[in-house]
Amino acid sequence: MQTNRFQDHPSLSFVDWCLRGIGQVVFQNNPLSGLVILGALAFNSWIYAAICVVGVVAATGTAVLLKADRALVRDGLFGFNGVLVALALIAFTSENFRTGAVPSPAMLVYLVCGAAFSSMAFASIANVLAPYKTAALTAPFVLVGWLFLFAVLKFDAIDAGPMAKPISPEQFSDAVPYVVATWYEGIGTSIGQIFFQDNWITGYLILVGIAVNSRAGALMGLIGAIVGTAVAAIYGGPEGAVRDGLFGYNSALTAMALGGVFLALTWQSFFYAVFGAVIASWLWASIAIFLTPISMPVLTSSFVLVTWLMLLGQGTFKALAPPATPEEDRTPVSSKPS
Amino acid sequence: MQTNRFQDHPSLSFVDWCLRGIGQVVFQNNPLSGLVILGALAFNSWIYAAICVVGVVAATGTAVLLKADRALVRDGLFGFNGVLVALALIAFTSENFRTGAVPSPAMLVYLVCGAAFSSMAFASIANVLAPYKTAALTAPFVLVGWLFLFAVLKFDAIDAGPMAKPISPEQFSDAVPYVVATWYEGIGTSIGQIFFQDNWITGYLILVGIAVNSRAGALMGLIGAIVGTAVAAIYGGPEGAVRDGLFGYNSALTAMALGGVFLALTWQSFFYAVFGAVIASWLWASIAIFLTPISMPVLTSSFVLVTWLMLLGQGTFKALAPPATPEEDRTPVSSKPS
């Protein structure tokens, strides 16, 4: 592969690992995908693009310092949770969710530590799941994100605004009618929300970044976003939440994960992935309502939960097969018995 | 065994698996037990009996479609969580908890998907617990039930009434005195509540269904219900909650699970099971209070938690022994390493 030139380059390799880390948020082990996605973020807000770099560098750097398994580092697997932790901490503490705000020094230290901690959490969760041939997904991000978001709201040294973004279907009006833009914006923003980008054009640009490495992956992501949005429409989700992509981002990730990444893409797994996307959309609403009393966002918990519950038992179902591709080596980290 | 005639019959086998699935809610791998229990539900409400059939068919059918391990399907192990998911979704969205209500088409699709998803969750949880020789119990139901109940209350297309049933001891009056009926109704309803049946006669009929397959099992279930009810009485639980069987249903399941199903029934395991029934009754109250702010019912989470915490470490305690009976093969699903 063309990209291997950099993956082991003495001085450029770290850049390569970090770009792969950005791509791995959407399962793409490809630095060019990461670069296109970084550009898509910058198109929406240079602040988010900069924070994305801070997060991936902090997380990947921590793994290097701790002398982590080199194969995992090279594939960007230590970076993607750090990206998401850093973006989430900015997104939910900025007065303007859409553009984000430049963090204070205390917040920056906090955010870097959160991203670093996500690397340790990744190693732990991946190790626990290794015997079951199931990946950690974004669980380290969800866990660290929730834990770090909560405390931030109470420390004096961090001047967090009120959470600017509605985070639950209950917070949107039920009276607004669906229009055409509900659909094309909602589907695009569903992809954007994976990276906390409230911008539908950024969403479609991220799809381009995915397609650079895998057209099937981009297609499954798009199908997942459409399914999530359609389910919300059929079951009467509020228009504002649909247009904001909130019903779709977990579905997009679930469809990609089950339709080609962790299962071989067949007709059976295609329908399995679509079913997963339906469930992930419902459960976004469910978890959002559950978390409302404590004002926490869902993050990608619905994706993690649905995908785990549909992958951990895969050995029981003969209709499903693991992928025959090198993606398999994403599965991860085995503990090394001495 | 007489019943094996149907278990492998070309056209009747699916009916056999589904009836066993109903029986497996109370650990009985026997189609006749399932049939008697279905009759007990119909005695209370034909709606619940019909929904029970929908749930078990959806869950077992999903397992067949996904080409699940045949041994598990034949023993009804894919059905029992589907039964409970379907019953719970009707019970907690109907205006009249006791009789239930006929679901709308949108609700029916939702409920069938929930039951189907419970089959995947069962495979996953069973697979995770397999190395520890511990069963999934009703954890798939508890998890899927909570997640699906929450979202249902917010979708426009599903016309859910207010939750008609008090779900926590706080919601009952402390001033009502105990009478004789508190006891015989409370103990019977404790068994009924396993299937969300607020009917003490149905409860005793379910015990008959258990006794058809295992008299020891029926006796342990009865003892568990008595223990749970007595603990609530001694510690001053409100009369209404005791008479509704709320303190007893987790205790009944725990006593059965520890006293004969997953441990050989000896004097040691008998006292271990009674101790578990005491704890399960206390923890019902605890979890109910914990869940009150989010208006979620306890379901069988107290049973699952206590039984797991008393079984996962069984290898450490030489006073406890696994059962020497074919029940052992319920333990479940091992992942098949390639």
Place this chain on the structure above:
Amino acid sequence: MQTNRFQDHPSLSFVDWCLRGIGQVVFQNNPLSGLVILGALAFNSWIYAAICVVGVVAATGTAVLLKADRALVRDGLFGFNGVLVALALIAFTSENFRTGAVPSPAMLVYLVCGAAFSSMAFASIANVLAPYKTAALTAPFVLVGWLFLFAVLKFDAIDAGPMAKPISPEQFSDAVPYVVATWYEGIGTSIGQIFFQDNWITGYLILVGIAVNSRAGALMGLIGAIVGTAVAAIYGGPEGAVRDGLFGYNSALTAMALGGVFLALTWQSFFYAVFGAVIASWLWASIAIFLTPISMPVLTSSFVLVTWLMLLGQGTFKALAPPATPEEDRTPVSSKPS
């Protein structure tokens, strides 16, 4: 070792195991440490000292009755969670948190059952974590403590006062300035709070108890308490919470666990432990705020979570090494495949 004289003594051995159980709360497998710590508790309140004995006897006795693995019993590993469950139940149901109150008979039965149940939970959690070479830590206590604390507040037979102790940073005034006593009292009380002792002198006496067995351990505990307190000060935690040791007790435990007990103490693991202490202090605040709506104390959940997430993946990081000492055999309980 001198102490082995008692560990296998026909009649004194049980006393030895129980004293080790008290020491194991702070990782010290040494009866003399346990005795000094018991004295430190008695210095603050004879009630707490007596309850500590009840808890360790109930938990260790349960393990003996169930014929638990003798090696674990001999090292006091069944006792420490029982100690904490018993102390927590008194601390959070007494009108005066500092001295505790003598329990009613119903409460005493409840408390003994809670301590006994913690032994079963310990065996289960230790067994689940055994393949990952990670210890149960105080997770059995946290789980059983939360579950038992909740129900207690609602049973008529147990006359629980209002929770006398503020349990979250939100409940303290932000306006009080830091003084010198904030520091030396806060650091000492951080150690005391591990045992629910709101007394800074008791905290320093507990450190002496640790130093009896391991001076490095006492030093790491002190460093952890200082780090936790300093982090709170830098990030503007309220003075009352800092002086009460609330920001420090999880940090002290985390620093000890990562700096010498479960990882060999090197420069790398020293900084790893300090990093863990920082995170544990932040996450105390986070979990406290999360639990406020349901009025539950954090207990040692922040320590358990951080330490697990930093240990479960240890095999991935070559910069970290397991200890070469007999402490390793604390790791625990393997299920015995037949």
